[in-house]
Amino acid sequence: DAKTTQPNSMESNEEEPVHLPCNHSTISGTDYIHWYRQLPSQGPEYVIHGLTSNVNNRMASLAIAEDRKSSTLILHRATLRDAAVYYCILRDVEGGADGLTFGKGTHLIIQP
């Protein structure tokens, strides 16, 4: 999987939007951008994924740059439950069952 770069940590206030950036300058044309998060003492949890267009689901939105070299995960209204480590991972749709390569991720802290 191609490499991604994320800030080590970010802090936000409860009920405010959060924008989590991810840089992936070496992304290839068949790489999907996946986001997972891991809450304390739990296994990772899938959040969202996209290829070129912006994506929305019940958990978050994914904004993808036009050149696809960066993306932003948007939590529209953060709650304390959103405090977690967020991982941005590139997945090659032609890669088959090759597992996930986790980077260090962004530790999101939510202040009440």
Place this chain on the structure above:
Amino acid sequence: DTEVTQTPKHLVMGMTNKKSLKCEQHMGHRAMYWYKQKAKKPPELMFVYSYEKLSINESVPSRFSPECPNSSLLNLHLHALQPEDSALYLCASSQEGWTEQFFGPGTRLTVL
């Protein structure tokens, strides 16, 4: 049923013991995975099974032996482990190799 279950939740074993970790999913997923996560580190891929066949072994020592008896079940047999093998062992499954992965809560393993 959209969850991955893992048993036991916690396991303490001596270096001469033999034990097994169990993972089960009933979502009809054809790919299953074992990951290892040390404290404050991201998960690291160990093994991938695709259609019940081992497709990836990330150079894991032979004291870890995976087994996939059927499409719903994944085991990890442990023998002669070292204290540095103490970690959270996570199981995951996915419909296909590149689709989103569903993780279990993990087994917290302590080797004395």
